[in-house]
Amino acid sequence: MKILISADMEGATGVTWPADVLPGTPQWERCRPMFTSDVNAAALGFYDGGADEVLINEAHWSMRNLLLEQLDDRVQMLTGRHKSLSMVEGIQHGDVDGIAFVGYHTGAGTEGVLAHTYLA
Template sequence: MPCPPAVRPGTPQWARCRAMYTSEETAALLGFSDGGVDEVLINEAHWTMRNLLLEQLDERAQMLTGRHKSLSMVEGVQHDDVDGIAFIGYHAGAGMEGVLAHTYLANSITGVWVNDVRASEGLLNSHVVAEYGVPVVLVTGDDLACEDALGYAPGALKVAVKDHVSRYAAVCRTPTRTAADIRAAAREAAALATRHQPVRGGPFTVELEFDAEHLAMASTVVPGVRRSGERKVAYTSETMYEGIRTFKAVTTIASAAVEEQYG
């Protein structure tokens, strides 16, 4: 099943929503600048990773755009010059309640667990950045994404820009209001952007559940990935740096194995 038009590149609704997405990124940038942050790198991470409108961002921004980055959504954190990270426009994970809840793939993955804890993209990425001593200081998304963040970033500021009604319905704030809320939270979150000692939380056993058996089978071509159930695979990594890279490989293989048409 494809993603709704509002988030699918190339559709009229996507074109409309790009501007709103860009305005929220700008609001976070302005808030961090208000709080004394002198440099902000925006790492774009939705779908093709070419959605934000560079020409509409504040001139103080730098933007990393495009796919095939070593650490995907948190690329750049490995270079020792990042003091804090914000997760803007996040959502709950696959198998959870939440607006467009998913983990990496739109519908094919029905659940992800890290050491038996159900995982969202936020939780996965929080383990990655912790290994570099970088705190998550701000999370925005729907109310359930913010609730999810209490588990992996309890000290971060949270901004709910909409309230979940169903997977495809929400009570939304206006862009003007959400921009003001995000800017205020980012200004406060700037004080939390202080590197700490790296956290080595491994080993990590990651398990993925798919909506079809053949996706699990296809995924086992990735070294170290084993079947753990009829529609499940699992692997163990000593670090989440290794774990997220294996996760990317598994999701890439699974995505290529999805049947667009039977047979």
């Protein structure tokens, strides 16, 4: 079983205001380990549940926020902005059995931390 995790940062543990997700700020540096831990916990849960493969597509801003060396060695990563399907890159090959959206925020106009909608 192959699982795709699309990982955004606004809904990650500890994120409460814009500087928490703005690359280069001290707050972003503080939140990166928590974001990484959230994503890693999801991956480990999928492995424990029987997944053979976990593909993580980093989906926040520059798509270079996760601390790669802190992720489980078994995961595969898509990082950086080179992705034609952006936040769901990896699903197009038809071999993904499930997808999880980790660290996402609510949509524009709704109540929630850092609510917004990204339009490509």
